[in-house]
Amino acid sequence: MSWEKEIKAFGYYLKIERSLSENSILAYRQDIQKLANFMEKNFPEVLPERVQLYHLRQFVNLLGEFSISEFSQARIISGIKAFFKFMLYEDKIEENPSDLLEAPKLTRTLPDTLSYAEIEEIFEAIPLGEPEGHRNRAMLEMLYSSGLRVSELINLKLSQYFDDIGFLRILGKGNKERLVPIGKSATKYLSIYLKEIRAHQVIAKGHEDYVFLNRRGKKLSRVMVFLIIKKTVEKAGLHKKVSPHTFRHSFATHLVEGGADLRAVQEMLGHESITTTEIYTHLDRDYLRQVLDDFLPGK
Structure with missing residues (x-):
């Protein structure tokens, strides 16, 4: 079994069995190709089915020496584990060499967010006198009011918008569907644009x-x-690095700060695990600490 053959088979498995997107499959394949390149250079006689934990640890150590970030290392290790689970699933190996492979402990940083005032400043900076202005206002309103990923926004179809009930049927990661409400302001500007x-x-x-x-x-x-x-952020005069994901983070943060149930936020964001959504509880604690400091001096 050659590395090239197994990586190709792994790609088919990810597409057919796990229904991953093309981008996710490409990322997985690229990460396993890094391992394949390492093995072919350092252990050319070791085929995929003969890889041991010893080889994998050497590969991970090399990643650290090349100053690859802990997040990239964790992603690559996750890909390696998925690859050898696939090998085990296909009965190509009897034991999984990656079972005891440890990923680096991640220092989770809180995502950047925008305040209500900053979001309004961005919205107000959009020139509605231009045709693109109405489209852009509707887009940014929807990124914020529905917490959409940029891929979900650009692939959104008219057939996924139910204006009579104010909901979107979103096709998210792994082709998983979810229903997401759309805010009143977003509905207004979307209607004007359409x-x-x-x-x-x-x-x-x-x-x-x-x-x-x-x-x-x-x-x-x-x-x-x-x-x-x-361009819109610059026109608004904000000195912040803002991306489509910033609106998604702000959406989730403001919901949690407002007391929204974490399970409901998880559902709207399309997170597979509640632990992914729980990062916003840390933001909420910061908010609560600020309230305590502002209104309970000396405590």
């Missing part, structure tokens, strides 16, 4: 169902959304 702007566009073939379109009538790219946000 009726006053998009309805009068010449739409490119194959893009008829996408909600957000560029001037050529095609769906927006991730890069375009990042550029729109960067």
Whole structure:
């Protein structure tokens, strides 16, 4: 069994058995290719089914020597574990050599967020006198009010929007569906964009169902959304690095600060595990500490 053959089979497994996106599959394959390159250079006689924990630890040590971040190391190790689970699942190995492989302990940093005032400043900086302005306002309103990922935003289709009940049917990571409510302000600006702007566009073939379109009538790219946000933030005069994910983090933070149930936030964000959502409880504790300091001096 060659590394090339097994990595290709692993890709098919991720697509068919686990229904991962093309981007996720590519990332997994690239990480295993790093291991394959290491093994072929240092242990050329060891094929995938003969890899031992000793080899994997040497590979991980090398990652540390190359100053690869702990987050990247953890991701690569996660990919290695998934690969050897696949090998075990396919009866290509009898024992999993990655079972005792440890990932570096991650220092979890709290995500950047925007205050209510900063979000309003960004929204107000969008020129509604231009056709793109109404589209951009609707987009940013939806990123914030529904906590969408940028990939979910650019791939959003008209058939996924139920304006009568105010919900979106989102196809998230791993092709998992979830229903997400859309805020009143976002609904207002989305309605204006759809009726006053998009309805009068010449739409490119194959893009008829996408909600957000560029001037050529095609769906927006991730890069375009990042550029729109960067330009708008600069116009608002904010000296912060803001990305589409910043709106998602702000959405979750403001919900938790407002007392929203963590399970409900998990459902709206589309987190598979509640532990991913729990990072926002730390933000909430900071908020509570600030309230204590502001209103209970000396305590």
